Amino acid sequence: MHWSLGRQSSWVQLAGHQGNFQVSKGGEVLKLHSEVEAKCLDSLMRDPLRAFVPQYHGLVTRGEHCYIRLEDLLSGLRKPVIMDCKMGVRTYQEEELIKSRTKATLRSDMYQKMVKIDPSAPSAEEHAQNGVTKWRYLQWRDTTSSTSTLGFRIEGIMTEDGSVQRDFRNIQTLAQVTEALLYFTGGQLDTLRAYHSRLLALNDTLKNSPFFRTHEVIGSSLLFVHDHSRASVWMIDFGKTTPLPDGRELRHNVPWVEGSREDGYLIGLSSLITSLSQAVSVVSWQQQDGCGEEKTVK
Ligand SMILES: Nc1ncnc2c1ncn2[C@@H]1O[C@H](COP(=O)(O)OP(=O)(O)OP(=O)(O)O)[C@@H](O)[C@H]1O
Ligand SMILES: O=P(O)(O)O[C@@H]1[C@H](O)[C@H](O)[C@@H](OP(=O)(O)O)[C@H](OP(=O)(O)O)[C@H]1O
Numbered sequence: 001m002h003w004s005l006g007r008q009s010s011w012v013q014l015a016g017h018q019g020n021f022q023v024s025k026g027g028e029v030l031k032l033h034s035e036v037e038a039k040c041l042d043s044l045m046r047d048p049l050r051a052f053v054p055q056y057h058g059l060v061t062r063g064e065h066c067y068i069r070l071e072d073l074l075s076g077l078r079k080p081v082i083m084d085c086k087m088g089v090r091t092y093q094e095e096e097l098i099k100s101r102t103k104a105t106l107r108s109d110m111y112q113k114m115v116k117i118d119p120s121a122p123s124a125e126e127h128a129q130n131g132v133t134k135w136r137y138l139q140w141r142d143t144t145s146s147t148s149t150l151g152f153r154i155e156g157i158m159t160e161d162g163s164v165q166r167d168f169r170n171i172q173t174l175a176q177v178t179e180a181l182l183y184f185t186g187g188q189l190d191t192l193r194a195y196h197s198r199l200l201a202l203n204d205t206l207k208n209s210p211f212f213r214t215h216e217v218i219g220s221s222l223l224f225v226h227d228h229s230r231a232s233v234w235m236i237d238f239g240k241t242t243p244l245p246d247g248r249e250l251r252h253n254v255p256w257v258e259g260s261r262e263d264g265y266l267i268g269l270s271s272l273i274t275s276l277s278q279a280v281s282v283v284s285w286q287q288q289d290g291c292g293e294e295k296t297v298k
Helices: 035-044 048-052 094-102 108-117 124-129 134-144 174-185 189-207 265-288
Strands: 028-032 056-062 065-071 081-087 152-158 215-218 221-226 231-236 240-243
Touching: 028 056, 035 056, 035 065, 035 240, 048 189, 048 231, 081 174, 081 265, 094 134, 108 134, 152 174, 152 265, 174 189, 174 265, 189 221, 189 231, 189 265
Parallel strands: none
Antiparallel strands: 028 065, 056 065, 081 152, 081 221, 215 240, 221 231
């Protein structure tokens, strides 16, 4: 990904497909066009959630490709620290599951990624085929990370020195998430509190959002961004966010069963809010103790 080079440039892609982004100027990033995402952004600009989404400036063509013009969320930040959390209890659409049963395409690249992490993960049949379906891979990633249980997972963190870590896929418990949040924020109380209040505000806004009520939100991330003086959280990536048919609505806070299209987005948000509260408590205790012993997070 090419980062916006308008000014202080922090060129980074924490998650997602390589090559999806293009250089832009003036505090914008260009993301390869997807009709699904463009439609969502269009609606979101007219929804209460607008305050939590990068500003969308329409489409632009560069060379042979069409791009979505988005506000660069790192613009103006000095030495930004970033975290990408993929939200929801599953990262695959129901149609992916149906495809895997009917016309299963085997993905050798996904099989290779799986074997690299855990050679014993594929079944004997999958080993023999040298491939897994996309659904199988995504579902395996969901169940071996905190996605299925906590409703989100940390995809990556970039620290102040610009180093990127993506090794959070084994995190399973809230206590481990809290440790990761303490690491991500350097234990800065102001930053933790700012994130906490932003997520509470997001929670309120989601409940009043016609867009959220009427869309299944899959594979979307919350992007946490801070520097020494500011901290904020943004909703990004609507490439797999789709409207529900026939005036149906989702609750977003119940487990998924096939056909329900529930995404568990609010389960993830609630886990994150709880974990941030725990991190705030840990740092407060440490400060009261004169920065003494570390407390165990439960
Ligand atoms: N508006 C933005 N401002 C700043 N950084 C952004 C913005 N949008 C995306 N990014 C960066 O790019 C990364 C990938 O973004 P995004 O998830 O939209 O890409 P994607 O290719 O659709 O991902 P996926 O493959 O998971 O669907 C994010 O983790 C973040 O680091
Ligand atoms: O992060 P990982 O473990 O490398 O796995 C990728 C990740 O799940 C992406 O979200 C997904 O793209 P979509 O969200 O667009 O489905 C991609 O599928 P793809 O290879 O078919 O693009 C996976 O390979």
